[in-house]
Amino acid sequence: MTDLVLVRHGETVWHAENRYAGLTDVELTPRGHEQAARLAEWAANAGLEGVWASTLSRSRITAEASAAEAKVALRVDARLRELDFGEGEGLTSAEMTARFPQARAAFEADPAEHRLPGGEDPREAAERFVAALHDIAAAHQGGRVLVVAHTTALRLALCRLIGVPLGEYRRLFPRLDNCALTELRLNAGRPALLQYNSPIGAVR
Numbered sequence: 001m002t003d004l005v006l007v008r009h010g011e012t013v014w015h016a017e018n019r020y021a022g023l024t025d026v027e028l029t030p031r032g033h034e035q036a037a038r039l040a041e042w043a044a045n046a047g048l049e050g051v052w053a054s055t056l057s058r059s060r061i062t063a064e065a066s067a068a069e070a071k072v073a074l075r076v077d078a079r080l081r082e083l084d085f086g087e088g089e090g091l092t093s094a095e096m097t098a099r100f101p102q103a104r105a106a107f108e109a110d111p112a113e114h115r116l117p118g119g120e121d122p123r124e125a126a127e128r129f130v131a132a133l134h135d136i137a138a139a140h141q142g143g144r145v146l147v148v149a150h151t152t153a154l155r156l157a158l159c160r161l162i163g164v165p166l167g168e169y170r171r172l173f174p175r176l177d178n179c180a181l182t183e184l185r186l187n188a189g190r191p192a193l194l195q196y197n198s199p200i201g202a203v204r
Contacts, residue, residue, distance in 0.1 A: 001187040002137035003144040003194065005046070006158075008176045009062040010035040015178070019092055022085040022119070022152075025057050032062070035179040040065035040147075042181075042200045048072060049143030052136055054080035054150060062179065063148035070146070079132035082150035083125045087110045087120025112156075112166035126156040126166055131158060137186045149177045158184070161191040 010032030014021050028036070043051070043066035051070055053063035053155070054076045062168040067074035088096050096104040106114035111124045129149075136145055159166050159182065176182065176197055183194040 001142060001185060004133060004137060004139050004186065005048075005144065005146045006154050006182040006184060007054075007062070007146060007148045008154060008178055008180065009058040009148055010039075011178045012058050014090070015157065017092055018156045019090055020085045020088045020096075020116075021058075022089050023081045024089055025036045026088070028058055028061060031142050032058070032178065036062040036065055039179045040069045043067075043146060044069035046070070046146070047144050048146050050136070050140045051148070052077060052080070052145065053148040054078070056081055056150070059150065059201075064145070066146055066148070077132050077136070078187065079128045080149045080153070081149065083122060083152050084120040086116050086120070088116035088119060091156040098177065108170075110167040111170055122152075122156055122166055122169075125153055126160045129153045129157040130160050133161070133184075134186070155183070158182070158193070161186075162193060 010028045012021060012026040012032060013029055014026050018161060048070040051063050051067035051072055052075050053059040063074055087100065100117055103117050107116055117119055136147060154176055155169040156166055158171050158173060159169045164172060179200060181198045181200065182196050185192040185194055
């Protein structure tokens, strides 16, 4: 049994306009750095045995202070990266609708079946992300681990792990706030969702 605390990185410079940030290495805002600092305050007394992050800087930088406060080495895994949104990268929903209206409408109807033009297959992304989580859980059996990653990849992984259709991720998990806590227990292949999108300070 391993408890994974899944966290979206701190706020980025694209956050205010809600631009899609996949593999683009977008910087944190000052508020994003403050969110990372509050996460680190939580991490200091959270009983963590490990801290992991994706290779993208917004995830890695968010996780660095938490690893230091938890007194563990930060480890990175490229499988924890965000989806590649293809032609949607850097655009808002409205800009996508203007540029490729049919593809955007299909994506909104079923985002797993209809990826954005040129983007990564969400089903493949879910598989790589879940594989990473299982490997992390195996490396910290019986412990509690912080995993700092990205909103779409995290929501897809949650759907895959709890057994709901991937195409429902935008409806079932409409938001993941920056540096909020989502905790999942992996126990012999039977996942349990312990908390979802909890503000820092609401729980231990």
